Amino acid sequence: MPAPTGGSVAGAPQVIGDLAVIPLQSGPKGTPITYRTCGAWNVAAAAGLKAGVKVSAKDGALVAAGTADALPFGKLLSDTLNGYAEVLIVQ
Incomplete structure (x- = not known):
């Protein structure tokens, strides 16, 4: 699928329309x-x-659900450690 406005970065969580x-x-x-x-x-x-x-997801990273201008992405499988966490994509 073509990258949306703003492009895409490999490995960075993104929401396109309603698709995580x-x-x-x-x-x-x-x-x-x-x-x-x-x-x-x-x-x-x-x-x-x-x-x-x-x-x-907001600006290529995970943030708390309900953060302004962020879009729903999934559920964490681990705590954030050193700026990273394991996430399960939930559509």
Whole structure:
């Protein structure tokens, strides 16, 4: 699928429309990108997030659910540690 406005960064959580994805490549708007829509991924996450909580994606990282301008993404499988956490994509 083509990268949306703003492009895509490989490995950074992103929401396109209502679809939570992990891009497998990077590219600017319109570049054909392969996205994964399921599975568990170790990605950038805000400090203090705990395993089991719902999270959203904002600016290529996970943030607490309900954060302004963030979009629902999934549930954490691990606590945030050193700026990363494991997340399960939930559509």
